[in-house]
Amino acid sequence: MKTKRFIAGAVCPSCGMMDSVRMFRSETERDYRECVECGFTDVMEVDPKLEGELPEARIVREENILEDHTDVIRFVDASSSDKH
Template identity: 45%
Template structure:
């Protein structure tokens, strides 16, 4: 039996965030998704019975701390030509 793999139009990979890189195919018991860019892969039973073993690693939940620069406050000065104020 030949397995036909099809791209999913408009789908975004949950790991790398790239659009139009996911392909899917089915075998006798499972439906599979794969990313051609980052080698992400997952599958689920066709009856939807099993759940993932844990959270998959994505670009959002990867380890590491993001350093932010201190924010500068904005001072709003009234317009000198206005009547209000």
């Protein structure tokens, strides 16, 4: 019996559902993926090439935006100003 494992975060290329794709290895040592929602199946490529835009992920990371300017801070030793 072949073990089928879900691919976390994977999006079905046919129906677009996330977390519905699982993969398994056949007796011929080929890797397959299938969608449990729409029934889509295909052979997974050994060396896949990225085409088009990436699908939107569940977790959206916000970029840290740095300010365009820098303020200069000058430290003054209060004890040295009393001597003058």
